Amino acid sequence: MVEGDGCHRVAAEHRKTLVGRKLKATSPNRRFRAGALAINKAGGVLVKIEVHGKNLFYFFGPDATRAMLVVHIHFGMAGAFAVYTGKEPETTANTRLRLTTADGSGPELAAHLSAMTVEHGRPEKLYAELAEKLGPDPLRADADVKKFQERCKTSKKPIGTMLMDQSAIAGVGNIYRSEVLYEAGVHPCQPANTLSSAELAGLWCTIVTHMQSGFRTGSIWGDREEALVYGRDQSACGGSVTSMEMGGRTVYTCATKQILDEARQPVAPPKGLVRSGTEHIKDVVPASVSEGRKRRTGEGLGVQHVALKDDATRAEALAWARERRQAAAAGRASAAKRKVSAKASGWEASQPRQRTAARKRPATGSRVQTRKRPAAAAGGRQQKLRKRPAALGA
Structure with missing residues (x-):
């Protein structure tokens, strides 16, 4: 599966070649035909690209300043989004989206996308809802x-399960899970709530370092030539390696460096945590006061992690999502209040009831008494049948 650093590499390349260009969209295998039509209808200009873990979001609009549509992409196990210059190869049966340049402002390009998930929608809905469910991306x-x-x-x-939970941390895949847990000296089966804040901070540092290296080099091993523990019989430190299934995937553990502490008790969760997009571990990213001020004002914008700019899109989208939820809740409350008021005033009781019971038909062979229809009287009126008094005999 394409890991988070691979998605960031794709986005970085496409920011250089595609962002700001007017593109024409088609769906060669017709599985994304509606999305391709929506891209063209929105204007076809690729405004920007966002990445959250293993999810890519391509924003399209009529110009480079307005995003009217977002396309969400998840590569799955073997997806690809390649850009070609010059001679374009033939599309395949898996090519769900084809983008070609249509503005004439630069070299002619063509991009072919094959992925497990390709969907489109409004930025304030699709992007906000998905981004809100994902954990922090290192x-x-x-x-x-x-x-x-x-x-x-x-x-x-x-903790091995938590690292694969994209709502806890976004972008970490199976290979990175084994590698970072080995380097941090943490057993995959160690309960997450038994790790201290310092241990979790150290694990985060290790994840950031590994994924930064993978982004920079294009190799999941980073600057190394081989894995530390993944897929090996002997780890880098010489310890024996055992493998186990966890969450449907295989995780590798060093018997020497990663010891499971079953007697360790859970650590109380910290109180009063500050949720901030600019508060990071100082050993990994610049998190000084002056750097934070620069990021907030936009003056001399600093760089964190893999040189991705701060973007207000996610915060704005989440704010829009909250407003929509509040408006929907207010609408439901108002409807419920009107219903209670109507019931109290007796309005429902005054409405005619709908007849739901079906008229029974007599069983076959049963004797049914029928009333004879009276003969027509003079003037076209029917005489009413009256019971003859008993005193008036024959």
């Missing part, structure tokens, strides 16, 4: 390590 400038620590401190799940 390669984003607004990553909040406190959120990761808090999720781990309140979960009894093994």
Whole structure:
């Protein structure tokens, strides 16, 4: 599966070649035909690209300043989004989206996308809802390590499971899980709530370092030539390696460096955590007061993690989502209040009831008494049948 650093590399390349260009969209295998039509209808200009973990978001609009549509992409196990210059290769049966330049402002390009998930929608809905469900991305400038620590401190799940939970931390895949846990000296089965804040902070540092290296080099091993523990019989430190299944995937553990402490008690979760997109571990990113001031004002914008700029899109989208939820809740409350008021005033009781019971038909063979229809009287009126008094005999 394409890991988070691979998605960031794709986005970085496309920011150089595609962002700001007017593109024409088609769907060669017709599985994303509606989305391609929506891209063209929105204007076809690629405004910007956002990445959250293993999810890419491409924003399209009529010009470079307005995003009217967002396309969400998740590569899955074997997706790709390649850009071609010069001679364009033939599309395949898996090519869901084809983008070609249509503005004539630069070299002619073509991009072919094959992915497990490709969907489109409004930025304030699709993007906001998905981004809100994802945990902090170690390669984003607004990553909040406190959120990761808090999720781990309140979960009894093994830390190996938590690292694969995209709502706890976004972008970490199976290979990175084994590698970072080995380097941090943490057993995959160690309950997450038994790790201290310092241990979780150290684990976060290790994840950031590994994924930064993978982003920079294009290799999941980073600057190394091989894995530390993943897929090996003997780890880098010489210890024996065992493998186990966790969450449907195989995780590798060093018997020497990663010891499971079953007697360790849960650590109380920290109180009063500050949720901030600019508060990070100082050993990994510049988190000084002056650097934070620069990021807030936009003056001399600093760089965090993998040189991704701070972007207000996510904060704005989340604010829009909150407003929509509040408006919907207010609408439901108003409707419920009107219903209670109508019931109290007796309005419902005055309305005619709908007849739901079906008229029974007599069973076959049963004797049914029928009333004879009276003969017509003079003037076309029917005479009423009256019971003859008993005193008037024959």
